[in-house]
Amino acid sequence: MKQCPNCSSEKYIKAGIVSNRQRYKCKICNYYFTVDKVGKQIDDYYVNKALQLYLEGLTYREIERILGVSHVSVSNWVKKYGIKRPYSAKYHPTYKILNHNELQNYFLDTKNITGAGVLVTELGDKFMLIKWERFRD
Ligand SMILES: [Zn+2]
Structure with missing residues (x-):
């Protein structure tokens, strides 16, 4: 290289x-x-991204699927940096991976972004959109 x-x-x-x-x-x-x-020298970018996703409520397996780093690595980073997330059974995050155009279209439709928290984070050459929805009783 x-x-x-x-x-x-x-x-x-x-x-x-x-x-x-x-x-x-x-x-x-x-x-x-x-x-x-x-190997062991995974870019800090992915460590930060993985911990960010973990805090947003995603599971190790979900993070593995999205970032391509093993769930064992993610679990080790969580331990290493002492990351704790607040437990909440009332909200559940869902996520989509979108390119720039899809992201624009998503936000053009107001019904997509009302009544739920939405966070967008850059992910390589795409974007990930995380949305929290309150469980209905
Ligand atoms: Zn080329």
């Missing part, structure tokens, strides 16, 4: 982690590529 294996450009951005390998997207030719095992 560091250049795109398809066009040799040095302009690329992080685009998620796949099986503990950092994935990149070339800004010139849009080619996706990964580099060798990130």
Whole structure:
């Protein structure tokens, strides 16, 4: 590294982690590529993201599915940084992964964003939208 294996450009951005390998997207030719095992040196970006999602109420398995880092790593970070989340059975977070256009369309429709808390966080080259809904009795 560091250049795109398809066009040799040095302009690329992080685009998620796949099986503990950092994935990149070339800004010139849009080619996706990964580099060798990130292993123990997983970028702080994903540690922060994982802990953020954990605090929002997502489970280890859900975080694994979204970020591509193992649930064991996430559980270790939670312990390492002593993260505690308030227990609440009244709210349940749901989430969607959206690209920029889908995100815009989502917010154009007011019924999507009334009556529930909504948080948007950047996720690689996409966005994740987390929404809390109150359980109905
Ligand atoms: Zn390229």
